[in-house]
Amino acid sequence: MEGTPRHTVIVSHGSALRAVRVARRRYARLPWRPLGLIEQRRVLAACAPNRGDIDMGLLYREGLWDFEHPETPIEVLVTHRNQTRHRPGLRCHVCSSALPAGSILEIAPGIYSVSPALMLAQYARSHDFPEVVALAFELCGTFSLKESHVPGEICFDPSDHERESGYFESDPAIHAKELGRQLEGLAGIGNAKLALRAARHTLDGARSPGEAIMASLFHLPFAAGGFAIRAMRLNHKVPFSREARAISGMPYAVCDAYVPESHTTLEYNGAYHDLSSSRIHDERRTAGLKAMGITTDALNRIQLADIDALEAEAIQLYRRAGARYQNRAHAHRVKQVELLNGLRRAFGWPEC
Template identity: 30%
Template structure:
């Protein structure tokens, strides 16, 4: 019994894995044995109860539909070598690069840029952790995605993927950091405020005064504009419930300001508000001495769709009460896995 995940379902699983082992890539022949039966769906549901409906699965050829339980995608062309990974006994997932190409076929540019930032981030979703996240090495990066697109030009979806690649965020430590950079740095035609030039989680060496205050030789801002010595920090509510974390953040800000850096804090409520983020963007533009002039006619519509994105990842993970026992063929009973909260 084998199943190959596809697109958004594969993304949901990849975002929970501690790592991927590319040495466990399987040959195209493994896909031939993937049969999306009701029994196989129940098996996947038991292993990954957080997956939302419907499951998106890759089939080697046209298969009989399984109703609302699954959406099947046929593999009409051979998969690139090394692009199908074994992630569990009998369960396969596309490589992060192939997953993005699959997502590109049915996503907007803004959604694809968000998904790319998630897979290039240094975090995984883990509901057991207090923050809903744990650290991990990025599953891929922009250079690896670009190389995949260059080596396999015939794959459907690569045109959109190449178009979005320059705007994807690398090394973000949380989903809100991905969206924060998108909101501030995407060009106006994509709905962002065009405050380009930000580095994500880039270490800044400290002078003697800053080292004495911080107790370390360097600090890592969330978003850093080196040209104007500006740091924008995301203030995650669930993390900052602890006085210890609040102390660390206050110390970080004190040390950076002592070194001559300007520090702007963005809360989750601000991040979800177009109006408040516009104020942040104006301040960033003022610090960079670049007046914010929006001339793109596409900006209003693109801006609304950008701030409608699910940067909290709610649509990638299902709540426990959404699985009703015996609701459809291929579904188990109620899931016990909690869904990540909006605040990280």
């Protein structure tokens, strides 16, 4: 395209993750434009970054550079080692593989980013499976962590151990089905195999880290440390019947994690549920769901640290579905604890 700048910057890896989180916090969505194949090739060919030629002010305004930590390098993507530049504050990553259309997104004129799918494949190269699952749930959820967040960094408010902090509401950056489709076209790049494995077990619509941890544990297969509840819908809307509306005073309920085969909804109750107004709302909502034949099982942060309590809940879900809970995965308890702690660590929760 004639409008392609002579020199471009394509942020990648950790810089791209920071950029995605900044955009979702600012705009409550990811507003960047995906490139077509021809334009994408031109942009990639023009990326031979030099720190001295980069408009650092523009990168700062777009949230791609941390002014408070200028020693943190800007990570960029290039397609050939001849395009790399060895400069302080700049880290180049070579990707010579052909990228499918939509792998590069335009942030601003001359400034681009790798797509969420490509970023997840890159992330999977240096992170373990629970951390990759956590990021996939974040990208496909309606929440985004702080741009400065790194796995293992505790994000509790020290004055209130029960309150989640460090995340913002946002539209999804991508949907799970599309994430999986794009990762299939990125075979061999980063660790796309691990990222695709995580994407295939990712559900759309988690509203908080707590919901993502809960959904991951119950949804992932036994071999990964989960409880293999395959049929699960996050933030599923249940329209109420006339009787349910009369009992609850509500036209519908939105279930955190609805398991249709068990006629049960799992609800993650954060600290705000302890408020009197929230308790009244929860009681009315539970009564309405009961009138619809749906059982409500509430889990709090304490239970999300107790693998025995979580497995007992899984057994109940299987029983209500008329099935038998049979976890024959080798060393399944070890895998369950590793998954639980890995997810907690990824979202900044203390390990149990």
